[in-house]
Amino acid sequence: MVLSMSLVVQKYGGTSVGTVDRIKDIAGRIAAVTRDNHRIVVVVSAMNHETDRLMMLAHEISAQPDARELDLLLSSGERTTIALVAMMLKELGVKAQSFTGRQVGIFTNSAHTKARIERVVADRITAALEHKFVPIVAGFQGINEQSDVTTLGRGGSDLTAIALAASLHADRCEIYTDVDGVYTADPRIVPTAKRLDCISYEEMLEMASLGAKVLQDRAVVFAANHQVRIVVKSSFANGSGTKVIKEHKGMERNAVSGVTYDRNQAKVTLVGVPDTPGIAARIFDPVAQANIIVDMIIQNIGQDAMTDVSFTVTKDDVSRAIEVMNCVAQEIHAKRVEVTRDIAKVSLVGVGMRAHSGVAAKMFVVMANEGINIMMISTSEIKISCVIEEKYVETAVELLHREFELDKAVR
Ligand code: ASP
Ligand code: MG
DSSP, X not given: XXXXXXXXXXXXXXXXXXSHHHHHHHHHHHHHHHHTTOEEEEEEOOSTTHHHHHHHHHHHHOSSOOHHHHHHHHHHHHHHHHHHHHHHHHHTTOOEEEEOHHHHTEEEOSOTTSOOEEXXXXXXXXXXXXXXXXXXXXXXXXEOTTOOEEEOSTTTHHHHHHHHHHHTTOSEEEEEESSSSOBSSOTTTOTTOOBOSEEEHHHHHHHHHTTOTTSOHHHHHHHHHHTOOEEEEESSSOOOOEEEEOOOGGGTXXXXXXXXXXXXXXXXXXXXXXOOTTHHHHHHXXXXXXXXXXXXXXXXXXXXXXXXXXXXXXXXXXXXXXXXXXHHHHHHTOSEEEEEEEEEEEEEEOGGGGTOOOHHHHHHHHHHHTTOOOOEEEEETTEEEEEEEGGGHHHHHHHHHHHTTGGGOOO
């Protein structure tokens, strides 16, 4: 009976489809799943670095490429891989069919380059499954109401996979990447970092937003809202990976589950802002209008009815943020706009923080002992982030990993 067969959505990232040999490998994996009589839907990213290459091409033509055209260009990376994967499966005797975002029916709003999914109509996918085809879906792309191609933000293939898994009521969504799960820290910086067997949606969201590249942050929010079961695995090795699940009591073993960092940060400061009611709204409203996501905000203590306001954005958004701030500065009669690009954010994440005190203090002591200046701090119930000079990132991550004994982590 078709309906009682399990359904899994598998997503393969750029390195997993990076070469023809890699494509052959994953096609083998997909074929094995079909032999076991499971139904499977595959979502793929563009080949390794292809999206960056397309982005660079666009930037050779224009400093700020037209967003509608950019989306069409960027979406071509995933079109290439779906066709190649489908062809490879056919070579292996597996019935497969490729689908673009438009063919699936992934409808989004019109916020080009970071469009939001509004509705998924997966009728063609369901039909393909009924006819025993393996649907190979292009990640990262959708269409707006005018049928213009949109993209879902960098790393957006994860979101495609999770949205499809939700819409098809899949049993789980497996995310295949080049690491075999989520680690207590980036193993390239901390060789003693440990793989976590499971992690809560909330922790995963913090880690993803804080720079751990395994999953797109928006995809994690979507998964949490729709209770999609995720497993992060390596396509290069066999292992159980890391499960992303709903938080439960047994998870609170350590105060901290992981240390993350994000170099893709820049600080913008508006110097000499008149300290009057409504000023924050006048600064941040235009930023929001420009679709720029602000992370941390600090307003310094004012002097002579003047104050400084600093905020952080990703490096990709910094030039647009400066443009917006130059206009705002004129309007509200601020003195000037300053930018610092060589900053990074280092963060501790853990649902255990709800039950442990003193985590922040311990983090600050580690930084102080090393002479690392903390420029900004932000906290939530389950994370603490510090903005520091970029050159100290590796040292900070290593020291924090050791201080919180994450190399001994068992979960
Ligand atoms: N190819 C897109 C990117 O590089 C989407 C993805 O890989 O998830 O951001
Ligand atoms: Mg990714």
